[in-house]
Amino acid sequence: MEKTIIVNAKSKTYNIEIIDHGLKKLREKVQTVWSPRKVAVITDENVGPLYANQVQRQLNAGGFVVEVLTVPAGESSKSWMNLEKIIQQLAEKHFGRQDGILALGGGVVGDLAGLAASIYLRGIALIQLPTSLLAQVDSSVGGKTAIDLAAGKNLVGTFYQPDLVLIDPTVLLTLKSRCLVEGYGEIVKCAALVGGDFWQLTGQIKSPQAIMRNANALIEASVRFKAQIVAADETETRRRQLLNLGHTLGHAVEQAAGGRLFHGEAVAIGLYQLSRLFEQKKLTAVGVTEQISTRLQAVGLPLSDDELGTTDFYRALKHDKKIKQQQLTMIYLKKIGQPEFYCYPIKQVIGWLQQELSQKKS
Amino acid sequence: MEKTIIVNAKSKTYNIEIIDHGLKKLREKVQTVWSPRKVAVITDENVGPLYANQVQRQLNAGGFVVEVLTVPAGESSKSWMNLEKIIQQLAEKHFGRQDGILALGGGVVGDLAGLAASIYLRGIALIQLPTSLLAQVDSSVGGKTAIDLAAGKNLVGTFYQPDLVLIDPTVLLTLKSRCLVEGYGEIVKCAALVGGDFWQLTGQIKSPQAIMRNANALIEASVRFKAQIVAADETETRRRQLLNLGHTLGHAVEQAAGGRLFHGEAVAIGLYQLSRLFEQKKLTAVGVTEQISTRLQAVGLPLSDDELGTTDFYRALKHDKKIKQQQLTMIYLKKIGQPEFYCYPIKQVIGWLQQELSQKKS
Numbered sequence: 001m002e003k004t005i006i007v008n009a010k011s012k013t014y015n016i017e018i019i020d021h022g023l024k025k026l027r028e029k030v031q032t033v034w035s036p037r038k039v040a041v042i043t044d045e046n047v048g049p050l051y052a053n054q055v056q057r058q059l060n061a062g063g064f065v066v067e068v069l070t071v072p073a074g075e076s077s078k079s080w081m082n083l084e085k086i087i088q089q090l091a092e093k094h095f096g097r098q099d100g101i102l103a104l105g106g107g108v109v110g111d112l113a114g115l116a117a118s119i120y121l122r123g124i125a126l127i128q129l130p131t132s133l134l135a136q137v138d139s140s141v142g143g144k145t146a147i148d149l150a151a152g153k154n155l156v157g158t159f160y161q162p163d164l165v166l167i168d169p170t171v172l173l174t175l176k177s178r179c180l181v182e183g184y185g186e187i188v189k190c191a192a193l194v195g196g197d198f199w200q201l202t203g204q205i206k207s208p209q210a211i212m213r214n215a216n217a218l219i220e221a222s223v224r225f226k227a228q229i230v231a232a233d234e235t236e237t238r239r240r241q242l243l244n245l246g247h248t249l250g251h252a253v254e255q256a257a258g259g260r261l262f263h264g265e266a267v268a269i270g271l272y273q274l275s276r277l278f279e280q281k282k283l284t285a286v287g288v289t290e291q292i293s294t295r296l297q298a299v300g301l302p303l304s305d306d307e308l309g310t311t312d313f314y315r316a317l318k319h320d321k322k323i324k325q326q327q328l329t330m331i332y333l334k335k336i337g338q339p340e341f342y343c344y345p346i347k348q349v350i351g352w353l354q355q356e357l358s359q360k361k362s
Numbered sequence: 363m364e365k366t367i368i369v370n371a372k373s374k375t376y377n378i379e380i381i382d383h384g385l386k387k388l389r390e391k392v393q394t395v396w397s398p399r400k401v402a403v404i405t406d407e408n409v410g411p412l413y414a415n416q417v418q419r420q421l422n423a424g425g426f427v428v429e430v431l432t433v434p435a436g437e438s439s440k441s442w443m444n445l446e447k448i449i450q451q452l453a454e455k456h457f458g459r460q461d462g463i464l465a466l467g468g469g470v471v472g473d474l475a476g477l478a479a480s481i482y483l484r485g486i487a488l489i490q491l492p493t494s495l496l497a498q499v500d501s502s503v504g505g506k507t508a509i510d511l512a513a514g515k516n517l518v519g520t521f522y523q524p525d526l527v528l529i530d531p532t533v534l535l536t537l538k539s540r541c542l543v544e545g546y547g548e549i550v551k552c553a554a555l556v557g558g559d560f561w562q563l564t565g566q567i568k569s570p571q572a573i574m575r576n577a578n579a580l581i582e583a584s585v586r587f588k589a590q591i592v593a594a595d596e597t598e599t600r601r602r603q604l605l606n607l608g609h610t611l612g613h614a615v616e617q618a619a620g621g622r623l624f625h626g627e628a629v630a631i632g633l634y635q636l637s638r639l640f641e642q643k644k645l646t647a648v649g650v651t652e653q654i655s656t657r658l659q660a661v662g663l664p665l666s667d668d669e670l671g672t673t674d675f676y677r678a679l680k681h682d683k684k685i686k687q688q689q690l691t692m693i694y695l696k697k698i699g700q701p702e703f704y705c706y707p708i709k710q711v712i713g714w715l716q717q718e719l720s721q722k723k724s
Contacts, residue, residue, distance in 0.1 A: 011373070084442050091513035098686045119481070121683055122506070122519045123597070144484065151453035157484045158520065235485070321483055324460045 001216050005223050008231040009143065012161040016141060016223055018216065022168035023054060023129075027062040030102075030127060033163040036063035037125075038099040040090060042113035046073040047105040047131050050174060055104055055129070067093055071112065075259065078112050078147040080156075086116045100125035100163075106132035106179075107139035107263070111157070114145030118160035126162040132175060133183025133215070134264050136167045137190070137222035142230040142240075152255065152319060159235050167223070169215040177208045178262065181299050184211050185264030188295050189246050189271055190222040195337015198225070203291075206298045241322070242339050245331040246271030248320060253305050256312035261305060268301040273308065277356055278332040283342070285335040309357035314350055363578050367585050370593040371505065374523040378503060378585055380578065384530035385416060385491075389424040392464075392489060395525040398425035399487075400461040402452060404475035408435040409467040409493050412536060417466055417491070429455055433474065437621065440474050440509040442518075448478045462487035462525075468494035468541075469501035469625070473519070476507030480522035488524040494537060495545025495577070496626050498529045499552070499584035504592040504602075514617065514681060521597050529585070531577040539570045540624065543661050546573050547626030550657050551608050551633050552584040557699015560587070565653075568660045603684070604701050607693040608633030610682060615667050618674035623667060630663040635670065639718055640694040645704070647697040671719035676712055 005016040014033075019025060039059055043052050048070045056066045069089055071077040090101075101124060103113035110128055117126035130140035146157030172180060184205070191198040198221040205211055211218065226243065233239040250270025254261050261269075275292050278284035293303055307313050322329050328346045331339050367378040376395075381387060401421055405414050410432045418428045431451055433439040452463075463486060465475035472490055479488035492502035508519030534542060546567070553560040560583040567573055573580065588605065595601040612632025616623050623631075637654050640646035655665055669675050684691050690708045693701050 080442070080446050087518055088511070091511050091517055094681060096685060097683060115481075119477075119518050119520055121517060122508070122521055146484070149450070149453050155453055155483060156449055156481050158481055159484055319456060321459060323458060 003216075003220050005220070005227050007141070007161070007227045009161050009234045011159070011234060014161060014163055014165070016165040016167065016227065018167045018169065018220055018223065020168065020170050020216070022166050023051065023058075023171065026055060026129070026166065027058040029164065029166055030059065030064070031062050033127070034064075034100055034125060035098075038065045038067065038093070038095055039102050040086075040093075040095065040100070041066055041068045041102045041104050042071070042086060042109055042116070043068065043104040044071050044073040044077065044106075044109050047109070051104060051131065051171070055102070059102075071109070073108070075108055075148065075153075077108050080147060082112060083116060083147055086112070087120050090116070090120050095120065095124065097121050097124060100127065102127045102129060103140075104129045104131065105135070106130065107135045110135050110140050111144070111146045111154070114143070114160055114162070115147060115157055118145055118158040123160065126160065128162045128165045130165070130167060131171045133172055133180050133211075133219075134186055136169070136172075136219050137183060138186045138226070140165050140167070141223055141226045143234065152316070152321075153251070155321075161234075167219060169219060172212060172215055180211055181208050181301060182262040182264030184218075184299055185268040185271075185296070185301050187218050187222050188292070188301075189267055190225050192271065192292060192333060192336055193242055193245055193339050194221070194225050199336050202295050205295070208299055211299060241329060241341070242331055244322065245333070245339055246274060248317070248322065248328065248330050249273050249308075251320065252313050252316040253307050255316040256307035256310055257305060261302075265302055268296045269303060269305055269308070272296060272303045274330065274332060277353075278342075280356070283340075284333050288333055288336055291336065309353070314354075317350065317353075318346060320346075365578075365582050367582070367589050369503070369523070369589045371523050371596045373505075373521070373596060376523060376525055376527070378527040378529065378589065380529045380531065380582055380585065382530070382578070383532050384528050385413060385420075385533065388417060388491070388528065389420040391526065391528055392421065392426070393424050395489070396426075396462055396487060397460075400427045400429065400455070400457055401464055402448075402455075402457065402462070403428055403430045403464045403466050404433070404448060404471055404478070405430065405466040406433050406435040406439065406468075406471050409471065413466060413493065413533070417464070421464075433471070435470070437470055437510065437515075439470050442509060444474060445478055445509055448474070449482050452478070452482050457482070457486065459483050459486060462489065464489045464491060465502075466491045466493065467497070468492065469497045472497050472502050473506070473508045473516070476505070476522055476524070477509060477519055480507055480520040485522065488522065490524045490527045492527070492529060493533045495534055495542050495573075495581075496548055498531070498534075498581050499545060500548045500588070502527050502529070503585055503588045505596065514678070514683075515613070517683070523596075529581060531581060534574060534577055542573055543570050543663060544624040544626030546580075546661055547630040547633070547658070547663050549580050549584050550654070550663075551629055552587050554633065554654060554695060554698055555604060555607055555701050556583070556587050559583075561698050564657050567657070570661055573661060603691060603703070604693055606684065607695070607701060608636060610679070610684065610690065610692050611635050611670075613682065614675050614678040615669050617678040618669035618672055619667060623664075627664055630658045631665060631667055631670070634658060634665045636692065636694060639715075640704075642718070645702075646695050650695055650698055653698065671716070676716075679712065679715075680708060682708075
């Protein structure tokens with residue numbers, strides 16, 4: 001299977017290519033967008049040993065000069081220290097404005113390498129080669145780059161579009177089940193926003209194996225939707241905020257859990273809990289929450305967590321980036337495929353959650 | 363005098379306001395672009411004591427909550443360490459997406475604060491309030507932000523346009539003469555690119571005092587020209603490179619001099635030397651170099667430096683950001699007001715310079 005999705009962002013137009021065994025076509029695909037140049041392949045200690053050699057051989061055969069830069073695996077690599085190290089290495093190896101960075105890895109590598117590409121020499125060329133399901137459906141699409149601060153995730157970053165995103169679903173076969181399932185959390189979120197056939201398709205996924213069997217269709221539907229949104233609103237002024245469905249409570253519980261929950265798991269919890277609360281409020285149609293929970297539970301995604309409603313959870317919620325003048329904008333579903341904005345004072349949101357979440361706990 | 367110049371950059375349209383005693387109108391001007399919010403005033407140890415109180419009072423009166431962040435004066439403040447510190451402070455003080463940064467200072471503060479604004483939360487609002495002549499005519503206009511690396515100046519940065527640039531020429535009265543004259547180096551470069559009345563005007567400037575007397579006209583002409591260029595080419599793909607006239611040799615000699623030369627002084631040297639070399643080559647009209655040297659010498663700007671032609675000079679030149687596939691693009695003047703591109707292999711440029719500069723030395 002080979003599908004091309006065109007992203008028409010305000011700052012740039014580029015292709016997302018979904019290709020089974022796409023890694024084997026890397027040279028050809030890179031050559032469609034890049035003339036021969038130096039390429040820094042940025043990867044991590046998990047993904048590098050699996051694919052870096054293959055990537056390097058392909059690029060060398062295409063006349064590219066390759067430097068492989070490896071960071072430790074895991075969220076803690078999205079740091080100032082690693083950003084500075086990468087840029088230091090680019091400068092030492094005399095990377096110029098015409099050279100490029102290829103991000104080979106999951107969301108951490110994509111976010112970090114993307115930020116480095118966007119600020120080195122005020123921006124050099126970038127290709128994303130996402131290797132986790134979460135990165136393939138979410139973080140590699142749309143040009144968000146970031147590192148974390150002690151005060152919170154993704155507090156430093158840029159909007160910076162790549163020249164190409166190459167998605168090879170067959171690399172997912174090497175993923176541990178929990179990582180595959182995590183990515184599916186973001187897919188269910190997308191499907192809930194889109195509705196229709198996409199939502200029906202998620203209704204048929206009853207196991208992690210079924211995610212893998214349907215990976216191409218699930219990735220394509222997610223990426224098409226995200227590309228549409230990014231084309232309409234590259235820098236998240238309004239419409240792109242729809243993608244934050246499930247993320248408000250999700251980010252807070254993820255931060256409170258301090259690394260114990262994966263991002264996609266936290267999104268699953270946020271998606272379910274927010275739907276439950278808005279269904280009680282009669283803003284979300286009856287039955288939506290059950291449809292969501294059925295899909296999440298079918299693959300073993302969590303619906304709740306002990307951190308929900310703790311002091312740490314509320315502290316994280318109060319510092320949500322989306323709070324503007326004390327108002328928090330949440331996204332809820334009127335019904336499946338019909339997202340709406342709900343803007344409410346953060347203090348009252350917290351009061352309401354305290355009441356609801358403690359009722360549930362007691 | 364009050365002049366408004368509109369910058370129509372691809373990413374954003376905004377005003378540059380040149381206003382005598384503009385600092386006294388700060389509140390009113392900021393209110394035209396910003397609703398009440400938190401504002402981080404970033405300044406340095408020289409400029410802060412002169413103006414930070416006044417800026418804070420004005421902003422407070424407009425309903426803004428102000429935090430003043432001060433960095434040491436001088437180029438060495440354009441560092442990862444200061445960037446990280448500023449962003450750390452923004453996060454600790456819970457600056458949100460709707461808050462803003464006001465850069466109060468010369469080029470160092472503008473570059474550093476601009477970069478912080480462009481990457482904190484993927485970009486928050488920015489106002490530039492340049493207080494040196496160099497910053498007023500050059501670095502505050504056009505959205506270039508940067509910090510330095512050990513390997514070279516401005517190797518990390520972004521293109522990020524502010525919401526407003528407020529230029530108050532009366533603040534130049536507190537500048538030391540050498541700083542005023544330095545800024546004039548960039549003005550002569552602009553005038554040489556533009557020609558006509560602007561070039562005539564620089565012909566009448568015979569002393570540092572005359573720069574001050576004509577500051578408004580000189581600033582306006584420089585800024586109008588730069589705004590035009592930035593509107594045509596925000597990210598320096600081609601036309602914006604014209605502004606690099608004098609900068610290729612200038613950057614190299616500045617770096618070799620290790621802080622002894624000011625940027626505008628290095629540009630003056632680069633402008634004169636390149637013109638001399640191209641006049642010898644018969645690519646620049648006879649007499650252009652003399653017109654340039656007359657203007658630079660009239661205010662005490664240097665035409666040469668001991669570092670020209672040293673090993674350090676050539677090392678810096680070889681790592682020029684503008685080298686693409688071993689080709690260096692230089693800008694020269696066919697005649698005053700008629701800049702041209704000259705693209706040539708870096709190796710041969712160096713050979714030619716070695717011959718010419720050593721002849722001059724011997």
